[in-house]
Amino acid sequence: MTQHNKSTQLALWQMIVFSLVGIVMFFVPFTIGNKRTIAFDHAASYLVNEQKPLAIVLLFALMIYGVAKPFVTGSYKHNLTNKILTALKVAGLILAVLYITGLAPELIMQKDMMPFLFDKLALPVGMIVPIGAMMLAFLLGFGLLELMGVLMQPVMRPIWKTPGASAIDAVASFVGSYSVALLITNRVYLQGQYSTKEAVIIATGFSTVSTAFMVIIAKTLNLMDFWNLYFWSCLVITFLVTAITARLPPIATMDNSKPIADVTAQGQSRLKLAFDTGINTAKASDGLLKVLWTNLKDGIEMAAAIVPSIIAIGLLGLLFAKYTPVFDVLGMALYPFTYLGGLPQPMVVAKGLSAGLAEVFLPALLLADSDILTRFVTAIVPVSSIIFFSAMIPCVLATNIPLSVPKMILIWFIRTALSIVLACAFAQLALALGWLA
Secondary structure, three states, rough: OOHHHHHHHHHHHHHHHHHHHHHHHOOOEEEEOOOEOOOOHHHHHHHHOOOOHHHHHHHHHHHHHHHHHHHHHHHHHHHHHHHHHHHHHHHHHHOOOOOOHOOOHHHHHHOOHHHHHHHHHHHHHHHHHHHHHHHHHHHOOOHHHHHHHHHHHHHHHHOOOOOOOOHHHHHHHHHHOHHHHHHHHHHHHHHHOHHHHHHHHHHHOOOOOOOHHHHHHHHHHHHHHHHHHHHHHHEEEEEEHHHHHHHOOHHHHOOOOOOOOOOOOOOHHHHHHHHHHHOOOOOOOOOHHHHHHHHHHHHHHHHHHHHHHHHHHHHHHHHHHHHOOOHHHHHHHHHHHHHOOOOOOOHHHHHHHHHOOOOOOHHHHHHHOOHHHHHHHHHHHHHHHHOOOOOOHHHHHOOOOOOOHHHHHHHHHHHHHHHHHHHHHHHHHHHHOOOOO
């Protein structure tokens, strides 16, 4: 047996076994004690619930690192967006210190303010993102992503108006990190393989929050018992909304020219090409421990950047939602869609969902005590809407993709309206069939 054959066999073994491990970890819930959920959520929940002092120490270490990094690297000086985000991170850390020491003003110590943000959101996010990122190594590191990307190529162009190669980008965005996915999209765009229109479709249509974040939303809304139903309905509705928005202004009118034309495989079995692509990726991958460590570092970087911002922007959003009419105005624009969807309190839900423009978690925070139909719709819509100010919009502005804030807000509104209608229809069907109880 030649060394090449041995290498191919080992790569095939890694692709199959590690990919199956990843699928089990992310999509097969199981019971430990009295709790039924997916594997890495069990690990994060153990830290948060059984080792809370340790989890708080780890969370503050993450936040201190996230706040210090922009000053150490000087990245806060690059543009106004970086300066604002850095200021928000500092504010988030200060708020966390005030909360944990009991020195925060009474206004923000109400149970639906800082206690909710810190204990129910920041602490779980801080634990679950690094652990989830590390577990993503099994899904993303050994060829499964590339294999599925090749198999999806024939449907990408007719449905989503993007090149076949963007299938990898799309799946990576959904199960991985939107920030990393946006960097991939930007790189391919700069290489001339995506047109402006294609880059915008991918950036605003696929770059949603990761599976790890979806777990947080599901936990907040008490939907982990319906995890698989929730995850797959999110994926289908998000991609369906993207197919529609790709055909509507402002995206439909964007420049679709590019210097490098699409390349398609000719005269090959697509299944064989898919397996060859996956195996070649597995061949080129590093050892499991190194891939796990790399992913863990990426997860730590992401959590450190996001957690203090979530606290600051989340608190601002909650204060705006409770004490100002900002989301009432946005809610009035969304009210026709929540009414059409048959939700029990359409105006309340419209107001809550409109808060997703500020922070993707806010609708879950505001509507956590609603009925099962409303909670299921609330869990889907912010994920499918994709665009939010606390992280995604700054990430897009940091790329070379020519997409302005007003256009992103318009795309957000279109996506949110479509997502409400589709999510309500699916939730009503799931309720009628007994899939939601």
